[in-house]
Amino acid sequence: MKLLRVPIVMVLLSGLVSAGPAQASSAHSPAIVVSKMTGPGSVSATDTNWKIKATDLGVMWDNGSGEILAAFGDTFGDTWQPPGANGDDWRSQVLLRSTDRNLADGMSFSSAATDAPGHAKELIPSKKIDGDEITVIPTAGVSVGTRQYLAYMSVRHWGEPGVWTTNHSSIAYSDDNGQNWVTGGPRWDNLGGDNHFQMAAFVRRDGFVYMYGTPNGRNGAAYLARVPEAAVLDKAAYRYWTGSAWQPGPDTLATPVVAAPVSELSVQFNAFTGRWLMTYLKGSDVVLRTAPAPTGPWSGPAVVAGFADFPGLYGGFMHPWSSGPNLYLALSEWTPYNVYLIRVTLNRDGSITNPNLVRDPSFERQTTGTVSAPWAVHGNGGIDQATWAFTADRNGFVRYDRGWHDLHQTVPVTPHTAYTLSGWLRTSPDNDNGFFGVRNPGGPPFAEVNFGAVGGWTKFTVTFNSGSRSSVEVFAGIWTDNGDMWLQLDDFALTRT
Template sequence: MAQPAGDAVLRARLTGLGTRAALRWGVVGSELGIPYAVDRREVRFLFGDTFGTPWPQTGRESTPAVMLSSHAQPGDIMFDSGRSAGSIASGRAGLGVDGIWEETVLPTDGICLPDGRHVISYVSVSRREGASYRTSYAGLALSNHGTDFRRTSTKWWNNPTQDDPFQLSTMQRDDDWVYVFSVPSGRSTGAMMLRRVRCDRILDPAMYEGWNAHDGTWGRPCTPILRGAFGEPSVRRLIGGCWVMSYLNSTRNHIVTRTATHPTGPWSHEKVQLTPAQEPGLYGGFIHPWSTPDSLHLIVSARHSVAGVSTAYRVSQYIGSA
């Protein structure tokens, strides 16, 4: 039986052969494409493993990339510039800057602080395991201008069982606070946690307050706001105050969304936005910050192969509703 499609429809291919990103900036084979707002005129996109060729090539170097878009309407994403994300990554598998084995480094989200500095959350990937992966730690990287990101000493180390719930994070600024939603690494089953921290204290882990869903207070301990099978999460506060969450339900292999009026919830049931019937090998599903509940723009990755031959390694834009 054919798998039904979700609510979202394809708007455009953003990377891959023949796209504007490939022809103008050399960003061809790529993943993620996480958009975050700098201001009301500019959005930055964070890409993970990025190549100048259509497919991931064994032995070729890859690096995270940052691309800028200053087009006011998310319906027609055009990139004004593109470049490497600086020393957030070494560019090849080996001993990373922390002296531990690192297969790659993947950004998970970004924000712009009130003072104009940019912060990227990322994970240090120690080993890939098919569609999943193991991480050594999650960390924060900092940039004065949103291009050359440098790792900071702020880290949350994973544990041997790989179920630390503070690895894959998405961040949303709301006035002077940053709300951080986190799940375990590797698109696995576990808990989603919610923390908050003041913008001027984001590099100090001791200043993070966890949401305790049992008694409805901020502080410690932090308790799960949701449990499920989570891929990389994305949370944005949209125009009008609606909070929307997107992630890959890694058990069903669907990109789904939930909504709430406050970051603490309650969060709605999952709504299916995309299935493999629409995009084989899908993952990601990152929310464009200029979306509205009725026009929800999702940035979706696809990595797919048939008989060991790659047929897709690209980022696309889909449009649905929350």
């Protein structure tokens, strides 16, 4: 997981250590991968357009003028190599802007806060001295009028997995759409190490800005405060929820609205459900809870993305323009050290519906280089365990110099129902006859696309009606009769259309 930060600008890859939790969840992940938001191969090629080759988080908010502002955490430039945070051109945070309202095909960015053409700037300086201030990380953003507010934490030291210490949290503001930021706003010091508001989530509603907070690290509960929207920079104006009333400080009066462990919160009021939504990292999974009011009561947690399918996951920040039943989130993963747009579908009551029906969709549950259930291989294939997967640590592959080779999985479906199958593929340069689609189990395909050479990871999609079938076989494969060829597969999804 993204549990250890890098305390120097340039590190050797062999010096990186990243450890998962003691007991990782095996929960199925209903989320599907929509696109890559940052880094090489991202929708907006952030590595070449703004020198954002590797980054994390992706805290998003509506700037009030038709744009989404997205603040990312520790960011690295051209020399970054997976896994994890490393490389030159270290910026503690960067900001990208988006006007993209069609999230079904990914999220694009149109501009960045820059200090030179083609280079995203560091928004708030940090000392980058371990034991003093190693970095300054954005945790929440909100707009009031034309002013943008950014909550951040000053990190003193990254410790054991899931544990870090902060000096304080504070709020900066910008009056030029995030290009320049003024610090010195309200501050929550962490001298005793247990302040409730070191990481934040903002929601503006009904004349207030609600601020949800958690302590430093990933083991604390969630707390709540609010402030009149015109007084965000006045700490004396904040009122803390005690469980029965809003009270002025000290912030120690606040009582938990969600029990520990809670970290990397994202909260919004969702118009489609008419409920408040909260996503956060709970142990090793990103979960969703809902409530009728900002104070709760909050529903039980439902897994959005689980560790078993997205190893190294963290974050899970909701896109403010998620509309209708589709809820989009920015999800970070450690090995590719970049951010992905994922999606779940909601019922009117805020519960998750229409999950991804493919089991082990990203091949991350495979424990060896040999393909195992629920996947099967025809011909020659296996599991790559390296740093070139589309997401996380693993992907499937087939390779040979003659004949048909594929990976496939049988998936139960509902008869007479429309479905969409998607998956991410890339091939050797000489591939001339690949296929991706759906077939009768053990039989011929009935919906497929044919492809040639695919250079970078590319999303393929097939739509079909199940007809009288109660199961289908999803597959991707290549004919290799013209020399040595290979195909790599990752992040399959099958959902109702």
